Amino acid sequence: MTADAKQADAASRCPCGGGAYDRCCGRYVETALPAPDAEALMRSRYSAFVLDRREHLLATWHASTQPTAIEPPEPGLRWLGLEVRRHRLTGPDAAEVEFVARSKLAGRAHRLHERSRFVRENGRWFYVDGELDPPSPG
Numbered sequence: 001m002t003a004d005a006k007q008a009d010a011a012s013r014c015p016c017g018g019g020a021y022d023r024c025c026g027r028y029v030e031t032a033l034p035a036p037d038a039e040a041l042m043r044s045r046y047s048a049f050v051l052d053r054r055e056h057l058l059a060t061w062h063a064s065t066q067p068t069a070i071e072p073p074e075p076g077l078r079w080l081g082l083e084v085r086r087h088r089l090t091g092p093d094a095a096e097v098e099f100v101a102r103s104k105l106a107g108r109a110h111r112l113h114e115r116s117r118f119v120r121e122n123g124r125w126f127y128v129d130g131e132l133d134p135p136s137p138g
Helices: 003-012 038-051 054-059
Strands: 078-091 094-105 108-121 124-132
Touching (some): 038 054, 038 078, 038 094, 038 124
Antiparallel strands (some): 078 094, 094 108
């Protein structure tokens, strides 16, 4: 898909599955508007991965764990969908979001299952880190 086609598609559907991009994650990815909670931030970060908006990923990554740069996506990588499994506050300014993101690369299906940690500082949520393939709660 060309960059123009990707952008036109982004104008209509949000990669996170939440509706129209401009009324869903686009509000956070394309502007400086802060996400209202950790789940909205996680969804916007997924959309940023799909649309290769690395500047949003860096801007929403907590300074304590932020990389200096994010590598471009693998050529041919296709993100197929997002499933949010759980979102919970773990403190007044901390939260976890568990999700599964599916992708396809070189004809092979991939599944990323992560429990991400977020913190809120000065009214803004930031991604801190994540645990891959977390154990089931309980």
